[in-house]
Amino acid sequence: MSFQGTENYIATRALQVAVNAAVTLQKPLLIKGEPGTGKTLLAYEVAAALGKSLFTWNVKSTTTAQQGLYEYDAVARLRDSQLGDGNINDIEHYIKKGKLWEAFDSEEQVVLLIDEIDKADIEFPNDLLNELDKMEFYCYELKRTIKAKHRPIIIITSNNEKELPDAFLRRCFFHYISFPDRETMKQIVDVHYPDLEEKLITNSMSIFYGIRDIKALKKKPSTSELIDWIKLLLVGKVSADLLEDFQRNTEIPPFIGALLKNEQDSGLYEALRNKTKRPY
Template identity: 65%
Template sequence: MGFTGTKNYIASKELQLAVNAAITLEKPLLIKGEPGTGKTMLAEELASALDTDLLQWHIKSTTKAQQGLYEYDAVSRLRDSQLGDDRVHDISNYIVKGKLWQAFTAGKRPVLLIDEIDKADIEFPNDLLLELDKMEFFVYETQERVVAKQRPIVIITSNNEKELPDAFLRRCFFHYIQFPEAEEMRQIVDVHFPNIKKDLLDKALSSFFQIRDVNGIKKKPSTSELIDWLKLLVADDIPADVLQDNDAKNALPPLYGALLKNEQDIHLFEKLMFMARR
């Protein structure tokens, strides 16, 4: 049975096809898209749909590929040797298994999330080529070879902060999550707010897409920010007519801080709305 989304995650037909194709090909699924479009949540919901474990490896600028395999804790071994601990005679006591090792040796085929791979050094993806392709690696300290019991389902996300190497891309199935259209956005909102008033949702979506369509805006509000904004509107019981106030002095929607995240965008939006109403 293929992945079709979950009750908490609305997946487009294209995304469903991409997930199922990657699983069939046993290749990592590389997901790109605007921040806040549900790339990380996809891995969480896929694991839930398959009733399996999710292993999350969140990448930082300082992350090295070796950390995903294992790390040798030489400091702890030195300390234990000074204290006369018998554990020092077995070096395996000081091998810390990384997320790939855990995924390779899992009893049930897990979902492995490598989140925001583009944050790491440019060589990071290349350093994982062999391990992701052959699904094995060698532990030099213990002279053992770790081979995957079964290929984990690998989801890799990127915010396009830097280009990824061609050799790495060749080993992945790629999908770009397009920003949802209004109708798909309604389905997403319905998951979070099934009882929201229709007139409030209509005007909120109108305001939301109006902000996204402003030319020159630096940080377009995302799906997750829309959900946050609607949560505030519902919690404060904001009436729908407040969202379309024709008074130029109130060009910004209420609680706009959930949508606009820098002063340049706020000033730009105010200026354009003032000019349009004149």
Template identity: 75%
Template sequence: MQFQGTDAYVATRELSVAVNAAIQLQKPLLIKGEPGTGKTLLAFEVARALNKPLFTWHVKSTTTAQQGLYEYDAVSRLRDSQLGDRDVGDLAAYIKKGKLWEAFETDESAVLLIDEIDKADIEFPNDLLQELDRMDFYCYELRQTIRARHRPVVIITSNNEKELPDAFLRRCFFHYIRFPDRATMQQIVDVHFPKLPGELMAKALSVFYGIRDVKALKKKPSTSELIDWIRLLMVAGVTHDDLTDLENLREVPPYLGALLKNEQDADLLAALRGRK
């Protein structure tokens, strides 16, 4: 199994090495990087490239590790016992399997995405240590140990909102997706817009990276926002003659709301342009 990117996902050599190293070491791959750099999408493309089933577990602030294993619906069982219209002795009927359990049950190795793990409580990663390390867990209601038939490829994303425990980090292979340089970004744009005129791409990238170079921005525009912006430029029929390099721009770029997401950054860029 070797991942080299796909026709829809440009993977740098460093990222491909990280994915393949994690697979070989049979360790979870912990991915960090700026929002919009393709961390979540990576799991989808790894599954597609390796022709494997994908299970996605999107973590929220209220998510617990137990939910990834299973949830026992004791309330429904109690209600059914009172109504007497169901065999409440079948405990399996009241167990909802979590994403880890589903990934453990597949007839072939699957890809398991644990997305934005840093949104949950600080103890969340530690609560998954044994399950991700030994690839098994115990279901007390069924008095049964659930073991993975095949070790899944585990991809974990983090936006660095909080520090992850050292014990958890030791069990992962880590990779930080650095923001694409101009050459890599051009490859990414080519994937999404293969017919984009070269002159328009050059102007759009100049404006985009010029905005990112403004040091006082609270939130720099990301890859996904660049893709949205270029899509709007194409729909509106904007040409390279309508764009100028940021150094010479006296007005803000068109459709700035696709790139900047708060009023402070929009006002800052407008003020900088007004000085020219």
């Protein structure tokens, strides 16, 4: 089996190659790219395309590597011992399996998504080196080694908020999802809105890429935000001709808040529109 994208996910040839290479090499696939370029969604679509279950580990700033393995609730065991609960001798009763353990325990190969790994502490990736290499870890409370029954397909996403350690990078296959060009973006829009008028797609994308071309923007609008904006245009019954009129004059296109997410960018765009007035 190989990944070639799905009906709901347009994967470039380079991305298809990256996914299949990582699967072949049995290495984690490290995916970087702008927010909104489909990094997280990729894991869902890979799982769907290959017919495998998906385990998702959402990383936060407070997440530790240990939580992905397991957590031992010593407080609950102490409380039960004071109350005379009969389960205190069953240590496994007080162990909560993490996503890595669950993926290792699966009877079939699964896809494991470690989402936004760069949100955690800098030592987080280093703390997973042995587990990702050997596909096993030791549970001290149970005095046994937990080994993967089937090596999971691991997809790791990063928004590049901080540099990842070299030792961790060496163990991954890396791919950067470049922002879609107009042709690829049109294919993505067609997936979400297959019956959309061609002229509306052209005009909305023209405005969208025009905004992205503004160099001083603090946050450039993403693919997902374009999809949201088009939905609002349809709900608001904004025609392709009306969008064309907005391109010609100084008025701000409707629902621009779907694309520009802070006052600095909104003010900059409005100032540029006023400065570059076009005649009818």
